[in-house]
Amino acid sequence: MATYDLTPRIAPNLDRHLVFPLLEFLQERRLYEDEEILKSKIELLNKTNMVDYAMDIHKSLYHTEDVPQDMVDRRVEVVARLKSLEEAAAPLVAFLQNPNAVQELRADKLYNLQMLNERYQIGTDQIEALYQYAKFQFECGNYSGAADYLYQYRALCTNSERSLSALWGKLAAEILMQNWDISLEELNRLKEIIDSKSFASPMNQVQNRIWLMHWSLFIFFNHDNGRTQIIDLFNQDKYLNAIQTSAPHLLRYLATAFIVNKRRRPQFKDFIKVIQQEQHSYKDPITEFLACVYVNYDFDGAQKKMRECEEVILNDPFLGKRVEEGNFSTVPLRDEFLENARLFIFETYCRIHQRIDMGVLAEKLNLNYEEAERWIVNLIRSSKLDAKIDSQSGTVVMEPNYPNVYEQLIDHTKALSGRTYKLVSQLLEQAQAQPAR
Numbered sequence: 001m002a003t004y005d006l007t008p009r010i011a012p013n014l015d016r017h018l019v020f021p022l023l024e025f026l027q028e029r030r031l032y033e034d035e036e037i038l039k040s041k042i043e044l045l046n047k048t049n050m051v052d053y054a055m056d057i058h059k060s061l062y063h064t065e066d067v068p069q070d071m072v073d074r075r076v077e078v079v080a081r082l083k084s085l086e087e088a089a090a091p092l093v094a095f096l097q098n099p100n101a102v103q104e105l106r107a108d109k110l111y112n113l114q115m116l117n118e119r120y121q122i123g124t125d126q127i128e129a130l131y132q133y134a135k136f137q138f139e140c141g142n143y144s145g146a147a148d149y150l151y152q153y154r155a156l157c158t159n160s161e162r163s164l165s166a167l168w169g170k171l172a173a174e175i176l177m178q179n180w181d182i183s184l185e186e187l188n189r190l191k192e193i194i195d196s197k198s199f200a201s202p203m204n205q206v207q208n209r210i211w212l213m214h215w216s217l218f219i220f221f222n223h224d225n226g227r228t229q230i231i232d233l234f235n236q237d238k239y240l241n242a243i244q245t246s247a248p249h250l251l252r253y254l255a256t257a258f259i260v261n262k263r264r265r266p267q268f269k270d271f272i273k274v275i276q277q278e279q280h281s282y283k284d285p286i287t288e289f290l291a292c293v294y295v296n297y298d299f300d301g302a303q304k305k306m307r308e309c310e311e312v313i314l315n316d317p318f319l320g321k322r323v324e325e326g327n328f329s330t331v332p333l334r335d336e337f338l339e340n341a342r343l344f345i346f347e348t349y350c351r352i353h354q355r356i357d358m359g360v361l362a363e364k365l366n367l368n369y370e371e372a373e374r375w376i377v378n379l380i381r382s383s384k385l386d387a388k389i390d391s392q393s394g395t396v397v398m399e400p401n402y403p404n405v406y407e408q409l410i411d412h413t414k415a416l417s418g419r420t421y422k423l424v425s426q427l428l429e430q431a432q433a434q435p436a437r
Contacts (some may be wrong), residue, residue, distance in 0.1 A: 002031045004284050004312050009249045013214035015172045016044045017138070021218075025317040035061065049082075049139040051075040078140070085136050088129035089149075091122050096152050109158050116156075127156050131166060138169055147173035164193060171215060180223040187216055191233070209242045213250055220257070221318040221333070230257045235267050240274065248282035251275065252312075255286050256319060259344065260336045285309045289341065293348050299364045306341050306366055313337055342366070342375070350387065356396045358389070 007026060011019045020041070027037045038061040045054035051074050055067045086093075095101050095116070105112050116122040134149035150170040157163045167190055174183040193199060194208045213234060220226035220233075233239055234254045243250045255275065258268055272294045275287050283291075285308035292302035313319045313334045322329045342365045349364060350356065362372030373389065376396060380387055387398050 005031055005315065006249050006252065007317070009247075010214055010217075013211050013247070015168075015215075016047060017141075017143075017176060018172060018215065018218070019044055021176075022317045025320070029315050029320070031315055048141075049078045049136065050141045051078055053141065082136060082140065085129065085133040089126065089133040091120065092116075092126045092130050093133075093149075095120055095122060096149075105155060109156060112156055113158070127153065131157070131162065134166070135169065138173060143173040143176045146170075147177070164190075167193070175215065175218045178222070180219055180226075183219045184223055184226075184229075187212070187219055195238070206242050206246070209239055210247050213239060213243070213247065217253060217318045221253075221321065227257045227260055228263075230254065231261065231265060231267070235265075235271065244274065244278060244281075248278050251278060251282055252284055252286050252316075253318065255290055256313075256333070256337065259286075259290070259340050260333060285312050290344075293344050297348065297352065299345060299349055302341075302345055303364055303366055306338065306345075309341065310334060310338060338366075343379070346376070346379070350396070350398050354398050356398070358394045358396060361396060 005026070007019075007022050011022065014022075023037055023041055023044075026032055027034065038057055041057050042054055042061065045051075045057065048054075051071060055071055055075075058067050058071065059065060101120075104115060113124070113127075130149055131153050134146050134153060137149065138146035147170055150166045150173070154163050154166050154170070157166065167186065171183060171186040171190060174186055190212060194205060194212060199205050199208075216230070216233065220230040223229070230253065234243065234250065234257075243254070251274070254271065258265065258271060272290060275290050276295050279287075279291065285305045289302055289305040289309055292298040292305055314331060319333050320331055321333065322331055345364055346361070349361070358373060358376075359369060361376070362369050365372055365375070367375060376387075376389065380389075387396055389395075390397055
């Protein structure tokens with residue numbers, strides 16, 4: 001299953017600290033040799049300040065208690081640098097630890113700078129030192145301290161580029177601490193800045209969107225409402241264009257979100273067209289499953305892909321999260337995916353056929369006869385499906401469902417309204433972008 005591992009594509013778009021959870025997952029799943037994973041970890045750690053962790057991994061990799069002298073020297077250097085930065089940031093850190101003093105801060109950053117300078121002799125040098133101290137704490141693996149200091153730094157910083165960098169750092173720290181609610185807030189804050197018209201160049205904007213989508217995978221597949229929000233973000237035109245242009249592998253996660261989402265989205269049909277268009281640049285069992293069901297109507301192919309999808313999910317760091325239930329562990333997303341995938345096959349197959357042999361249907365759904373019968377009975381009850389089971393002939397009989405003309409008219413009108421709104425928005429953006437004459 002290493003063939004379908006997206007870590008080599010995803011890792012270059014992440015902060016190196018965010019790559020560690022991915023490597024931990026791959027090591028647990030044994031997709032690669034232990035030695036290969038440990039070497040990758042050391043390579044990542046060499047460019048951080050987590051020297052003690054690097055030493056521990058070196059001992060595990062080479063089965064020794066000795067570590068290279070350059071690691072020992074690096075540790076001394078890191079400790080000295082940390083002490084130096086701590087001293088430089090000390091006046092501002094002391095101020096921030098005083099609740100009464102912090103209450104004096106206002107939303108007006110220029111007022112804050114003047115007040116800090118006049119009353120506490122804290123100037124731009126100390127504020128810059130706080131940023132460097134926070135960044136160093138992050139590199140040492142102290143994500144909690146880094147998040148706190150970066151938050152305070154952004155309240156004082158007047159440099160928009162440095163403030164953006166601090167926000168990326170704060171987001172990474174919150175993700176690594178698994179604070180999913182706060183992470184989502186920071187993600188939305190970052191998205192708002194990236195999507196603003198004043199943000200850098202268009203190329204830079206696209207690159208930042210690609211980074212944002214990769215980082216968001218940690219949040220969306222852990223937050224309670226994440227699978228809905230990933231559709232809201234990734235399926236926006238400007239983000240979907242960035243995916244198609246530079247990161248088509250992200251289609252796996254958007255496809256999964258569409259499949260496991262309980263409420264079928266109106267954008268789903270348009271997304272199927274994207275899957276069809278991008279088959280030449282990216283495909284895996286999950287995207288191919290959708291193509292089999294909705295493009296090629298290849299139900300035998302969909303059945304095979306469904307088995308492969310299960311393996312892909314189990315071995316994907318974002319999709320294969322395990323939950324302990326008593327003495328057993330399960331992968332909730334895998335179970336939801338398979339249930340909904342069967343429903344997709346069933347719905348599409350029933351649209352084409354009016355009378356369906358139960359044995360054939362069981363085979364298409366990867367179930368035995370009794371399981372298929374039970375599953376269809378439950379589905380008919382829960383979804384009010386216009387179908388009935390003929391036990392004597394062993395078939396499912398679909399009742400004809402003629403489309404309501406008025407509903408079709410309403411759907412087409414809604415689609416026309418959406419396209420008109422999008423066109424007007426684009427014209428307004430172009431008009432605002434043109435210089436006044």
